[in-house]
Amino acid sequence: xxxxxxxxxxxxxxxxxQAQPDDMVRAHEAIEHRGEYAMVxxxxxxxxxxxxxxxxxxxxxxxxxxPDHDFSAIIFKKNRKNFKIAPETLTGYKACVxxxxxxxxxxxxxxxxxxQQLSVRAPDAAGGS
Numbered sequence: 001x002x003x004x005x006x007x008x009x010x011x012x013x014x015x016x017x018q019a020q021p022d023d024m025v026r027a028h029e030a031i032e033h034r035g036e037y038a039m040v041x042x043x044x045x046x047x048x049x050x051x052x053x054x055x056x057x058x059x060x061x062x063x064x065x066x067p068d069h070d071f072s073a074i075i076f077k078k079n080r081k082n083f084k085i086a087p088e089t090l091t092g093y094k095a096c097v098x099x100x101x102x103x104x105x106x107x108x109x110x111x112x113x114x115x116q117q118l119s120v121r122a123p124d125a126a127g128g129s
Contacts, residue, residue, distance in 0.1 A: 024096070027040055030110075031107075034101055035101065038098070038099075039098045040073075040097050042094075044060050044090045046059075047061070049088040058075040059072050072108075073097045073099075079112065087112075
C-alpha cells in the first residue's frame with residue numbers, strides 16, 4: 001500500500017471510511033457539528049489553490065466538487081508551508097481532517113493550519129500493493 005506522509009489518524013488509514021469512531025463525522029453531516037471540534041471524513045472530490053485570491057486559499061471539497069459540496073477544508077497561503085505535499089494534488093484521495101467546524105456561505109468547513117490536521121489515503125490503497 002502506498003500512503004502519503006500526512007498521517008494523523010492511523011486507525012482511519014487501516015480501517016477505511018466504513019468504520020467510524022464516535023467522534024468521526026461524514027462530510028455531508030459536518031454542518032450539524034457547527035462550532036464543535038470534529039474529525040470530518042470523505043473523499044476529496046475537488047481541490048483548488050486560488051493563489052491570486054485574497055489570502056491565497058486552497059480548498060479541498062469533500063464528496064462532491066464545487067459548488068455542490070457540503071464540506072470543505074481550507075488552507076490559507078500563509079499555512080501552505082506547513083504541508084509537505086501540495087494540497088491541491090489530493091483530488092480522489094480518501095481523507096479526514098480535524099478542526100473546529102464553521103459555516104461559511106451555507107457550507108461547513110474546517111481551516112487547516114498544520115499537516116497533522118489532515119490524514120489521507122491514496123485511492124488505490126484499499127486494493128493492496
